[in-house]
Amino acid sequence: MDLRKIDDVLTVSPQIAPGDMAALKRAGFRSIICNRPDGEEPGQPGFADIAGAAARAGLAARHVPIRPGPPEEADVAAFGIALRELPAPILAYCRSGTRSATLWSLSAAGTRPTEEILAATRAAGYDMSPLADRIARA
Template sequence: MIRPVDDETMVGGQLYPERIADLGVKMIVNNRPDQEEPGQPTSAEIEAAAAAAGIGYRHIPVAGGFSDAQVQAMIEALSAADGPVLAFCKSGMRSIYLWALARARMGDGADALLEKGAAAGYDLSPIRGYLG
């Protein structure tokens, strides 16, 4: 399920290459490591489908916590997008967390981020202390 977070960002669970062309986004951010589970499309497969549809693509795999480099890479992806961004992982949770951490560093307030997360159906309170 893809959920809007704000006018510029959506998050969701696993994407499949055959669905990418119809998403209406300008950038896809893949937060899943390859081979996280059997049958999952690879980053290369998703990147190829994105390229064929004229959509930008970034692979920022997250497993076991968030690093400064991953947050910075998300900032760069959000900043480079010329239109809506869709970030995905298995459930959308890592993606919304990484989005919130990036947006906090970009100057968004913690309360606004918590509200946007809640409106999209995600609880950001576990990372509240990292949002400023």
């Protein structure tokens, strides 16, 4: 697994597998957010399989599927709600981790300085500078 910590609440990663849940639990995670729509690519585990494995490992799981491309405000709001409602620390994943990092950046807008958001994602390996104006406007 390629886990990239954004802050004390959220870590993001590329696609995980049902068999990763025990290791994620041992690593201290309490919740999983899946940002991939089911069937996005062949061989991808469906959310039901991830959620079932998470439940067996004692992890909460939520599906906030986002199609590639700029997320809509409703997507950002749903992700922010999940961050507030789920027990932390949380692992959010998508195909590469970029959508999850993008959603965090936009959901943090208005509550943190833009440069702090950009620095946190940059430190995790994600360049959110193209979103700087959108983050700053929030």
